[in-house]
Amino acid sequence: MSLKRQRGERAGLTREQVLDAALELADESGLAGLTMRGLGARLGVEAMTLYHYVPNKEALVDGMVERLFTAAQPAAPDPDWRAHLRGYAHDLRTALLRHPGILPAVVRPAVTPATLDAVEGGLRTLTGAGFPLGTALDVLNTLTLFVLGHAAAEVGISASDGPGSPTWLASLDRERYPLILESVRSGAGTDDTARFAFAVEALIGGFSLHNR
Amino acid sequence: MSLKRQRGERAGLTREQVLDAALELADESGLAGLTMRGLGARLGVEAMTLYHYVPNKEALVDGMVERLFTAAQPAAPDPDWRAHLRGYAHDLRTALLRHPGILPAVVRPAVTPATLDAVEGGLRTLTGAGFPLGTALDVLNTLTLFVLGHAAAEVGISASDGPGSPTWLASLDRERYPLILESVRSGAGTDDTARFAFAVEALIGGFSLHNR
DNA sequence: CCCCGCAATCTTACGACGTAAATTTAACGC
């Protein structure tokens, strides 16, 4: 990456290289630090060159998001629908957290061959387990949106130590917020991974009510 | 709003007026259309004037988000914890959807007196219903993050008719995606409000497993 | 082998953005 070329030598980029470099840059410098000029520099190329691989910056970000979703390998189909959903949620979260830089820009699930396969596979498992098709779709949409929101919030929260941080919360009025203070003191709710697992289990437990 | 003044006449703004005008502008023109100059114009003032009410644009957006959360009046404490959670989720979603313009920027819950009250109240109801404190916190965090993610995705999805739209999905390969096509044909999963309610019920159902 | 068309890359330029610095103007206590 970013090798210097002789005068007039070609860089030989591909769209995938551009998108991957953009993901790296966003992870290092944040969304605001993702610049056409900066991305060009990282690839050893002028900014305008990038417009041969991407029509504009919005499309660049869209491509990055697509790449993120595509990187989540579809969970192996599991006849146990609970295990299938657990695996799907876990894998999707892991893929999303691999590139926290663009997560703030992921406000909707991307539609790619990979995600379509994941949905189709999920529908097959769920309907096979007795869920009506409409319910199965609601289940998958609900779970996907939850994973998205949770992952985005995880990277959003961790960066700050202003309002909301444990030390900040510890200075609250103990008359008014006794339970919050007790929670902070006991260190509850600070483990993102544990909270995620808790939530997934709750959702699966709730979905079970539609299956008998 | 935006009344023209005589030369040298004062505008007499307040921070709240600035934030509310910013919310309006973001709703009309999107996040990219939210500009210091544009916001100034809407208030009948030069861009630099806004810096007397807000240190920079990032703080402006933060203030808008805070205002959004504060506008969600805390749900009336309900001894029935299920009803309490239902009301909380519904009210928060309604408040968030009232200003779709900044929702893409809401990647984490804001910490304000209003939200602290909501959390404390929720903890009181849940612990009163027999939940351990740590579990109660997980329940509230899970529900809040879900509402955030769902609301953000709702406004993100609705705007597009490219990939992911019903008409686009209808042209998929029927050998490979039979269940997705059947879902589209039956119009399943298109009602955001219904899906939200479904998800909230599922979560509450799952939470119930920790309460007996 | 040459040359020509195409694809990749670079150069230059423009308008809009966020905001620093300095300046002007209005409002208010003494």
Place this chain on the structure above:
DNA sequence: GCGTTAAATTTACGTCGTAAGATTGCGGGG
């Protein structure tokens, strides 16, 4: 009235996305 302070403006700078056009390398048909 007068100085002080807060509110608003003016001017300016650096950076951004990107339009337009020029330039350079490469591969195939004479």
